[in-house]
Amino acid sequence: MNYVLIIGAKSDIAKELARIYAMNNFNLILAGREINSLNDLSQDLKIRYKIDVQLVEFNITDFESHESFFNDLIIKPVGIILSAGFMTDQKVCEIDFDKSLNTINVNYVGAVSILNIFANLFEQNKNGFIIGISSVAGDRGRKANYIYGSAKAGFSAYLSGLRNRLYKSNVHVLTVKPGFVYTKMTEHLNLPEKLTAQPDEIAKDIFHAQQINIDVLYSKWLWKYIMLIIKHIPETIFKKLNI
Amino acid sequence: MQNSNLTSWGNYPKLKNKVYKFRDLDSLKNLLASNKIFIAYGNGRSYGDSALNEHIIYTKNWNYFLDFDEVNGILHVQSGVLLSEILDIIVPKGWFLKVTPGTKLITVGGAIASDVHGKNHHIEGCFSESVIEFNLMLPNGEIKNCQKNDELFLATAGGMGLTGIILDAKIALKKINSKNINQTTIKTKNLKETFEAFEKYSEMPYSVAWIDCLAKDKNIGRSLLMVGDFANDGDLNYKSKQKINIPFNLPSFLLNNITVKIFNWLYYHKNYKQIKTQKVEIDSFFYPLDSIDNWNRIYGSNGFTQYQFILPKEKSFSGLSEILEKIAESGKGSFLAVLKLYGKQNNNYLSFPIEGYSLALDFKIEDSLFKLLDDLDKIVVKYGGRIYLTKDSRVKKEFFKKGYPKIYKFKEIRSKNKMNDKFESLQSNRLGI
Ligand SMILES: Cc1cc2nc3c(=O)[nH]c(=O)nc-3n(C[C@H](O)[C@H](O)[C@H](O)COP(=O)(O)OP(=O)(O)OC[C@H]3O[C@@H](n4cnc5c(N)ncnc54)[C@H](O)[C@@H]3O)c2cc1C
Numbered sequence: 001m002n003y004v005l006i007i008g009a010k011s012d013i014a015k016e017l018a019r020i021y022a023m024n025n026f027n028l029i030l031a032g033r034e035i036n037s038l039n040d041l042s043q044d045l046k047i048r049y050k051i052d053v054q055l056v057e058f059n060i061t062d063f064e065s066h067e068s069f070f071n072d073l074i075i076k077p078v079g080i081i082l083s084a085g086f087m088t089d090q091k092v093c094e095i096d097f098d099k100s101l102n103t104i105n106v107n108y109v110g111a112v113s114i115l116n117i118f119a120n121l122f123e124q125n126k127n128g129f130i131i132g133i134s135s136v137a138g139d140r141g142r143k144a145n146y147i148y149g150s151a152k153a154g155f156s157a158y159l160s161g162l163r164n165r166l167y168k169s170n171v172h173v174l175t176v177k178p179g180f181v182y183t184k185m186t187e188h189l190n191l192p193e194k195l196t197a198q199p200d201e202i203a204k205d206i207f208h209a210q211q212i213n214i215d216v217l218y219s220k221w222l223w224k225y226i227m228l229i230i231k232h233i234p235e236t237i238f239k240k241l242n243i
Numbered sequence: 244m245q246n247s248n249l250t251s252w253g254n255y256p257k258l259k260n261k262v263y264k265f266r267d268l269d270s271l272k273n274l275l276a277s278n279k280i281f282i283a284y285g286n287g288r289s290y291g292d293s294a295l296n297e298h299i300i301y302t303k304n305w306n307y308f309l310d311f312d313e314v315n316g317i318l319h320v321q322s323g324v325l326l327s328e329i330l331d332i333i334v335p336k337g338w339f340l341k342v343t344p345g346t347k348l349i350t351v352g353g354a355i356a357s358d359v360h361g362k363n364h365h366i367e368g369c370f371s372e373s374v375i376e377f378n379l380m381l382p383n384g385e386i387k388n389c390q391k392n393d394e395l396f397l398a399t400a401g402g403m404g405l406t407g408i409i410l411d412a413k414i415a416l417k418k419i420n421s422k423n424i425n426q427t428t429i430k431t432k433n434l435k436e437t438f439e440a441f442e443k444y445s446e447m448p449y450s451v452a453w454i455d456c457l458a459k460d461k462n463i464g465r466s467l468l469m470v471g472d473f474a475n476d477g478d479l480n481y482k483s484k485q486k487i488n489i490p491f492n493l494p495s496f497l498l499n500n501i502t503v504k505i506f507n508w509l510y511y512h513k514n515y516k517q518i519k520t521q522k523v524e525i526d527s528f529f530y531p532l533d534s535i536d537n538w539n540r541i542y543g544s545n546g547f548t549q550y551q552f553i554l555p556k557e558k559s560f561s562g563l564s565e566i567l568e569k570i571a572e573s574g575k576g577s578f579l580a581v582l583k584l585y586g587k588q589n590n591n592y593l594s595f596p597i598e599g600y601s602l603a604l605d606f607k608i609e610d611s612l613f614k615l616l617d618d619l620d621k622i623v624v625k626y627g628g629r630i631y632l633t634k635d636s637r638v639k640k641e642f643f644k645k646g647y648p649k650i651y652k653f654k655e656i657r658s659k660n661k662m663n664d665k666f667e668s669l670q671s672n673r674l675g676i
C-alpha cells in the first residue's frame with residue numbers, strides 16, 4: 001500500500017486530510033513539531049482503517065534538517081501534502097521583524113526547501129502528487145494581512161511553476177486556496193459563518209481535487225468568485241479600500 | 244468559537260449560541276476556567292433543550308478510537324465518537340453494542356449522559372450497564388475516573404451533561420454471529436392483547452411495539468409488536484445503508500391530522516397476517532428512521548417535540564388507557580408512537596427507565612399543544628410515572644420532580660462539586676436542577 005506524507009500534520013486541516021486518505025487506504029507519514037502529541041490520532045487511524053501510520057519529527061524552518069529528514073525516510077511517499085502554516089497579527093509583524101520572518105519562513109521558504117527535494121524524487125519516478133495549502137490571502141495583498149499574504153503569494157507562484165515543470169513528468173501539483181476555515185489558526189477571530197468552512201469540508205474538497213487532477217482549488221468554492229472580483233479591482237481604487 | 248444557532252432534533256426551542264470546540268485537554272480546561280457557563284452538545288439527537296444554552300461545548304470532534312480489544316470485546320473511545328462509527332468497526336469483527344437506542348447517530352457522551360436504552364432494556368438495561376468506566380472533566384479541570392457505583396458515575400449516567408464533560412469511555416460489547424436479525428411481527432387488536440403479547444415474548448432479547456395512537460374505543464392500544472434476535476448465519480458483512488435526504492423544512496400543513504391517520508392505517512394494515520417472521524439487517528431492525536436524513540424536517544420550521552413517559556408496570560394498563568383516550572380525543576399525535584415494556588430500574592439518580600411500560604410519540608409544536616401535554620403530565624404523575632428528560636422541552640418543574648425522587652441527591656452532588664456554577668442547560672434552568 002502507498003504512503004502519503006503530510007507536513008504540518010498537527011494542523012486541523014491536516015488531521016482531517018489524514019482521515020480521508022486513511023479511509024481511502026493510504027498509509028500515512030505524519031510529520032510536524034512535537035509529533036508525539038499525534039499518538040492518539042495515529043492509534044485512531046490504525047483502529048478505524050487498518051493502515052500503517054508513522055510519526056516523524058519535522059520543523060519546516062529548520063532548513064538544514066530537510067535533506068536528512070528525506071534521507072531518513074525508509075519508505076518514500078507517493079504524494080506529499082504541505083499543510084504547515086503560520087499566521088499572526090499583521091500589526092505585530094509590522095513592528096516585530098522576527099514575526100514577519102517566521103511568517104515568510106514557514107509559509108514560503110520552508111515550503112520551497114522541502115518541496116524542492118520531493119519534486120526531484122517525483123520527477124525522477126515520473127509519478128507522484130504534491131499538494132500545497134496556500135491561501136486566498138496570496139491572491140492580493142491587503143493592508144490587513146499582507147505579510148502572510150505575500151508569503152502565500154510566493155508559495156502559490158512557486159506551486160504554479162512547479163506544476164509547469166512537472167507536467168511532462170506525470171506529477172500532479174495541486175494548489176489549495178482556502179478562504180476562511182475554523183481551525184486553531186483562526187480560533188480567536190470572529191469569522192462569517194456562510195464563508196467559513198469546517199476542516200473536514202476542506203479536506204474532502206482537497207482529496208477529491210487531487211483524485212481528479214485539478215490544478216487550483218478554492219474552498220469553499222464561492223471564494224473563487226470572491227477573489228475573482230477582488231483581483232480585478234483597479235489598484236487606484238483598491239488602495240483606498242478597507243477590506 | 245463560532246456563532247451559531249444549534250438546535251436539538253426537535254428544532255424547538257430555537258436560539259443563538261456560541262459554540263466552542265477543544266482539541267486537547269488543556270484547551271478544554273482553559274475553556275472551563277473562563278467565567279462562562281456551558282453545556283455539552285454531542286450530535287444533537289436529543290429532542291428537547293437538554294443540550295442547549297448560550298455557550299455550547301461541542302464534543303463531536305473529540306472522537307478518537309483509543310483501543311479495541313477484538314478478543315474480549317472491549318472498546319475504548321473518546322466521547323464524540325458516534326455509535327454508527329463504532330458499528331462500522333465492530334460488527335465485521337463479530338461484536339455489537341450491548342445497548343443501542345433507535346438511532347445510531349448519537350455520540351458516546353450523549354449515550355451516557357442520557358443513559359439511553361434500546362429494545363432490549365428488559366434484558367440488558369441501560370447504556371451505562373455496558374460502560375466499564377469513563378473519565379469526566381469537572382468544573383475545575385480535574386479529570387475523574389468514574390466506575391460503576393461511584394457517586395459521580397451514578398450522577399453522570401443519566402445526568403444530562405450537568406456534572407461535567409465526559410471525555411472517554413470503556414464499553415463492553417456483545418458477541419454476535421450475524422449482521423441479521425430474525426424478526427417476528429405480531430399484530431394485536433387492543434391494549435390488552437398488546438400487553439399480553441409483550442409478556443408472552445418477554446424472553447426475546449429485542450421487543451418494541453408501534454401503536455396506533457388515533458384508534459378509538461375498543462381499538463385503543465392496537466399495535467404491531469416487533470420482536471427479534473440476532474441470526475446465527477455467520478454473515479458479518481455489514482455496510483451502513485445509504486440515506487435519503489430531506490433537504491428543507493416542509494410546510495407544516497403536510498402533517499395534518501389526515502396524513503397522520505393515513506400513515507397509521509397503512510402501517511397497521513400492511514401486515515395482513517397475525518404473526519409474520521422475516522430476516523432483516525441491523526440497520527432496518529434497529530435504526531429504521533436513520534435511513535431518512537433530517538426526517539425531523541417534515542414537522543416544518545416550528546419544530547416538534549417527543550412526549551415520552553413511563554408508568555410503573557402494575558399501573559400501566561389503566562394509565563395508558565386513560566392517556567391514549569385523551570390523545571385520540573385531541574386528534575393530535577403522530578404516526579410515530581412507540582410502546583415498550585421495560586425491565587428493572589438501575590441505581591443512577593436520573594436515568595429514565597423504571598420497570599413498566601413507556602410510550603413515546605411526536606407532536607408538532609403548536610400553541611394548543613402545551614395544554615394537552617400538561618394534562619397528560621397530570622395523568623402520568625397520578626399513576627406514579629415520569630417524563631424522559633432527553634426528549635423534553637416543556638415539562639413543568641413540579642411534575643418533573645414528582646417523577647424523580649432522587650433529584651435531591653443529584654442536586655446535592657452538583658452543588659458539592661460546584662457543577663451548578665459551570666454547567667447549565669435551558670432544561671436544567673427550567674427545571675431548577
Ligand atoms: C430517531 C431517534 C431515536 C431515538 N431512540 C432512542 C431510544 O430508543 N432510546 C433512547 O434512550 N433514546 C433515544 N433517542 C434519544 C437519543 O438517543 C438521546 O437523546 C441521546 O442522548 C442523543 O445523543 P447525542 O450525542 O445526540 O447528544 P445531544 O443530543 O447533543 O445531548 C444529549 C445530552 O447529552 C449531554 N452530553 C452529550 N455529550 C456529552 C459529553 N461528552 N459529556 C457530558 N454530557 C454530554 C448533553 O449535555 C445533553 O444533556 C432517539 C433519538 C432519535 C433522534
Ligand SMILES: NC(=O)c1ccc[n+]([C@@H]2O[C@H](COP(=O)([O-])OP(=O)(O)OC[C@H]3O[C@@H](n4cnc5c(N)ncnc54)[C@H](OP(=O)(O)O)[C@@H]3O)[C@@H](O)[C@H]2O)c1
Nearest residue numbers: 010011012013033059060084085135178180181183184185
Ligand atoms: N484556517 C484558515 O482560515 C486558513 C485559510 C487559508 C489557508 N490556511 C492554511 O491552511 C494550512 C493549515 O492551517 P490550519 O488552518 O489547519 O491551522 P493550524 O491548525 O494552526 O495549522 C498550522 C500548522 O502549521 C504548523 N507549523 C507552524 N510552524 C511550523 C514549523 N516551524 N514547523 C512545522 N510545523 C509548523 C503548526 O504546528 P504546531 O501545531 O506545532 O504549532 C500547525 O500544526 C496553513 O498553511 C494555513 O496557512 C488556513
